[in-house]
Amino acid sequence: MVKSRLDSRQLLTRLRDTLAEDGDGQQRLDHITQLVAAGVGVEVCSIYLRRDRQTLELCATEGLKQESVHVTRLRYGEGLVGRVAKEASPVNADDATTEKGFRYMPETGEEMYSSFLGVPIQRLGEVLGVLVIQSKVQRKYSDDDVYALEVVAMVIAEMKELGAFVGDGEAMTAPHQRPIMFTGASAQEGAARGNVLLHDPQIVITNPVADDPEEEKKRLNDAMDSLRISVNDMLSATKKDSDDEQLEVMEAYRMFANSKGWRTRMEASIDSGLAAEVAVEKEQSATRARMARVPDPYLRERLHDLDDLSNRLLRILTGQGRSAGDPLPENPVLVARNIGPGELLEYGKDLRGIVLEQGSVGSHAAIIARAWAIPMIIHADNITREALNGDAILVDGDQGLAHLRPDDIVASAFNDKIAMANQAQERFSAIRDKPALTKDGIKIDLMMNAGLLADLPSIDSSGAEGVGLFRTELQFLVRSEMPKRTDLSRQYTRVFDGAKGKPVTFRTLDIGSDKVVPFLKPEDEPNPALGWRAIRISLDKPGIMRMQLEAILRASKGRPVNIMFPFVAQFSEFIDAKAMLDKTIENELRLGHTIPSDIKVGAMLETPSLAFAPNQFFEMADFISIGGNDLKQFFFAADRENERVRRRYDTLNVSFLTFIELITQRCDEFNTPVSFCGEDAGRPLEAMCFAAMGLRTLSMRPASIGPVKDRLMSVNLADAKIAIDEARLSGDQSVRDRIRKWYSEQR
Ligand code: PEP
Ligand code: MG
Secondary structure, three states, X not given: OOOOHHHHHHHHHHHHHHHHOOXXXXXXXXXXXXXXHHHHOOOEEEEEEEOOOOEEEEEEEEOXXXXXXXXXXXXXXXXXXXXXXXXXXXXXXXXXXXXXXXXXXXXXXXXXXXEEEEEEEEEOOEEEEEEEEEEOOOOOOOHHXXXXXXXXXXXXXXXXXXXXHOOOHHHHHOOOOOOEEEEOEEEEOOEEEEEEEEOOXXXXXXXXXXXXXXXHHHHHHHHHHHHHHHHHHHHHHHHHHOOHHHXXXXXXXXXXXXXXXXXXXXXXXXXXXXXXXXXXXXXXXXXXXXXXXXXXXXXXXXXXXXXXHHHHHHHHHXXXXXXXXOOOOOOEEEEEOOOXXXXXHHHHHHOOEEEEOOOOOOOHHHHHHHHHOOOXXXXXXXXXXXXXXXXXXXXXXXXXXXXXXXXXXXXXXXXXXXXXXXXXXXXXXXXXXXXXXXXXXXXXXXXXXXXXXXXXXXXXXXXXXXXXXXXXXXXXXXXXXXXOHHHHHHHHHHXXXXXXXXXXXXXXXXXXXXXXXXXXXOXXXXXXXXXXXXXXXXXXXXXXXXXXXXXXXXXXXXXXXXXXXXXXXXXXXXXXXXXXXXXXHHHHHHOOOOOXXXXXXXXXXXXXXXXXXXXXXXXXXOEEEEOHHHHXXXXXXXXXXXXXXXXXXXXXXXXXXXXXXXXXXXXXXXXXXXXXXXXXXXXXXXXXXXXXXXXXXXXXXXXXXHHHHHHHHOOOHHHHHHHHHHHHHOOOXXXXXXXXXXHHHHO
């Protein structure tokens, strides 16, 4: 195989010459397989290319039977070649026949070859095909060999004619005409109308091979210097008008721009013969393949920062793509696979909407979008393949929908929706400062859920009566290291200040399950939602919670506070957590610190078990908050993150509603205030039914407060309860249909 970097460079130079020769694409592919087989000293070299999203086709081979070319096909994931494509990573086997997933394809005559090395041919993280070498002798290829073959695959990926072979290549580049709707998830509510602004650079690389590696390294280093300067500038600009969370994010970003490892890996690729741009792309492809594999959302975000920096570096190196200062299209709606905080900050607040294929509600981009109140959709699969710059697009941030190139009917329905939303908004604004009083005079307290400093200004705009749930873990999730007590205390003081005297309920750290904190080693658990999470971690490893409790107490500066423990499944956990708080209060007093004038201590009821806790629990708790998101998933044994089962069980299911009623009755028996803070509290019909079941406090996203208040003010709760009771007797599984009908008849 390739003995030294020099060999690999020679091979690349020959490849480059082949690519420059006259001849059609097939001839070039054939020539490449011959060159690679000879250059690396193996009997077989084959190129498989993607026919469609599921199939690979053998398009050229040196060593296998020529009759099988354009005949042999494999599905993604099928055989070793399919595995390389599916996992976007190499398979290196000294005896292919014993390798997991091996599939013998008789028409190729490959039975005599033992060793197999396959690497993905990919461009900008998209797998276009697989490059394979095989030989008769059993041998495991070295890491250098794998690397060298990956470098060759990078050059093949840059071949201009590849599009003609990659089955859906044409479809990928042809301007699409048809209207198409994307169903994603909402990361920020609101509606927007505008034109697509594609974020990922569409960069053309003319010469993938380095003639002079020293010169290429100099180009790379110069570009990295410019990158660092621009990131530093961005950081200074951010410092002026951003909060701590944005700064954290930007610091992590700067760390990557200065990463030695990143530079060293790219220089090694240049030494192997690649041009600087292709070296950047090679790293970028590896990063994207890792992104698709890592389950840890925080790590994915970090990898995305690196992806974002690679895009910038490519723009600097090639001088192509949009650069800072270029004018934006009219009403720009940013469309991207994902976006890092740096690039989003650079686009600025002029964006009308953001639509991403990936991302998450807690992502850095979402934090900024929320701070700017820009409607944002995540998980809009494949939109970057379908959208073209300038296409008309409608963003429905409430439903998590994007309509690309909408037809007239959709566009006019959307306009109606915006007009209605504006009208409704006017109605909600008019009642913003009024209490949520039902027609029969029952007052429901409407609070808001928050988790970041950026959420707090909504307390005024929504008319929330306080923060019913402050999810403290969000601030941990965006950090790269454990916060110090003084940092936390400073942030919590800003939460108290932002609440302007309205009550705030801090929930202690609710980590574990899907909320993986970057600086704590994740547990490898078979069933994380049922695993070591929330209060279970805090009680077993009390250090963080103690520090957090101190930070909350000090941040209060004497103001009253509510503290709530998440995921309490049995009374003894509440006793232990409360004892920890009592001890912390005692310590604070001994140290001479001011403590809050009033401290109420509550528990989240998120497992059915707590509803049946001993009476003493209800006596001891100052308040209880029903975490409906978790409670529902455990009540129905249906994972809240699993789309297949999530919607299968209705919140207004008779069983669940009756269970909520039982909880309120137990709380009432002991005069323990009870609220509901899961997502369902923000849905008007559900909120009305919860109130009818006896709940008097609901906590929800700020944007939901107006619609919920509007609904509550329009009903007689006693009548609603009668209607629900009748519906419960009807035998229907859910009361939804009957209650919806009843409500519409009331109006
Ligand atoms: C809940 O489970 O309903 C809740 C409010 O907590 P989280 O969504 O943060 O788990
Ligand atoms: Mg929960």
